[in-house]
Amino acid sequence: MPSLTVDHVTKRYRTGTEALTDVSFAVEPGTLLAVVGHNGAGKSTLLNIVSGLIRPTSGTVATDIGRGRVLWAPQRTMVDWSLTVRQNIELVARLTGTPVAAVDRVLELLDLDKVRSRQAEYISGGQLQRVQIGRALVADAAVYVLDEPTAGLDPAAGELVMEHLRARAAAGSTVLVSSHDLDAVERTASDLVLLDEGRLRAHLPVAEFVRRAGATMKVSVAFAEPMPATMPDRLAAALPAGWVLTTAADRAGLSVQVPLATGLRPVLAWLPPEPRVRDLSAEKQSLRDVYLARYADRAPAPETETVTVQQ
Numbered sequence: 001m002p003s004l005t006v007d008h009v010t011k012r013y014r015t016g017t018e019a020l021t022d023v024s025f026a027v028e029p030g031t032l033l034a035v036v037g038h039n040g041a042g043k044s045t046l047l048n049i050v051s052g053l054i055r056p057t058s059g060t061v062a063t064d065i066g067r068g069r070v071l072w073a074p075q076r077t078m079v080d081w082s083l084t085v086r087q088n089i090e091l092v093a094r095l096t097g098t099p100v101a102a103v104d105r106v107l108e109l110l111d112l113d114k115v116r117s118r119q120a121e122y123i124s125g126g127q128l129q130r131v132q133i134g135r136a137l138v139a140d141a142a143v144y145v146l147d148e149p150t151a152g153l154d155p156a157a158g159e160l161v162m163e164h165l166r167a168r169a170a171a172g173s174t175v176l177v178s179s180h181d182l183d184a185v186e187r188t189a190s191d192l193v194l195l196d197e198g199r200l201r202a203h204l205p206v207a208e209f210v211r212r213a214g215a216t217m218k219v220s221v222a223f224a225e226p227m228p229a230t231m232p233d234r235l236a237a238a239l240p241a242g243w244v245l246t247t248a249a250d251r252a253g254l255s256v257q258v259p260l261a262t263g264l265r266p267v268l269a270w271l272p273p274e275p276r277v278r279d280l281s282a283e284k285q286s287l288r289d290v291y292l293a294r295y296a297d298r299a300p301a302p303e304t305e306t307v308t309v310q311q
């Protein structure tokens, strides 16, 4: 049963901007769901609605989490400036009835030990971001909602936070994060929701999204000696549909680009038995590659592109 159901949610701000249009999807417990899309696509609006901060104009968000709770870290800084780092996190622990020992664990986890007694006003932007994350993570929750949690963090800290969120999801929580860091999304998220101008374009497992977006794999081969002069033409004639072959001018190597879903085995079977392969490498397109190649220019129309998989 889904822990979170977003049903036909539309949000029109008072200014007239329609930030979300008829967005529907459901998330199972144990999912780390990344919400991705261009600036202004509606990610924060969606996360703010899920966390109950703002109300949708129409549609509903339902959480089926029993006695669990939803904890969130917004994009804009929301800390008490007069309190210390530790007190800021402790406040949430007290409000949620969480043992104080959890505060120390979170301080250590987020490398905030050194500034624990410093007032929030006098810490760096990245440390402030960690305090916000600490406030969201200090208590056990059924659903965590974090708006761009890795923005402003150094790479190591960003990795740490994402790994921790993954652990929370693995332990059964539902975790929603918005992020522009598509490499981190690919490494850690199980599923993604792609928003484009307020519309849901895709809701898929990350690997499935990359495949369906037409990702390719480029296999490069270096031979121990040049191919016979007629071989490039023979290879080209036997090339399966959808593959792209490039042979080196000196015939000492070739590269073949295949759909990612094809896998390596058919490529190895297609290679000639001679000359001997000296070196072989395979380079897969990443989520970032396919996003930039396919979605950066916003074509084609959202209606024709939405691919939603019910889980």
Ligand SMILES: Nc1ncnc2c1ncn2[C@@H]1O[C@H](COP(=O)(O)OP(=O)(O)OP(=O)(O)O)[C@@H](O)[C@H]1O
Pocket: 013, 014, 015, 017, 018, 019, 037, 038, 039, 040, 041, 042, 043, 044, 045, 046
């Ligand atoms: N409080 C508000 N009042 C009016 N319009 C708003 C408000 N908040 C956001 N918007 C508009 O709604 C649209 C979606 O904004 P939102 O902040 O949800 O996008 P986002 O995907 O989170 O963007 P970013 O990647 O830049 O954080 C944008 O056009 C934005 O200008």
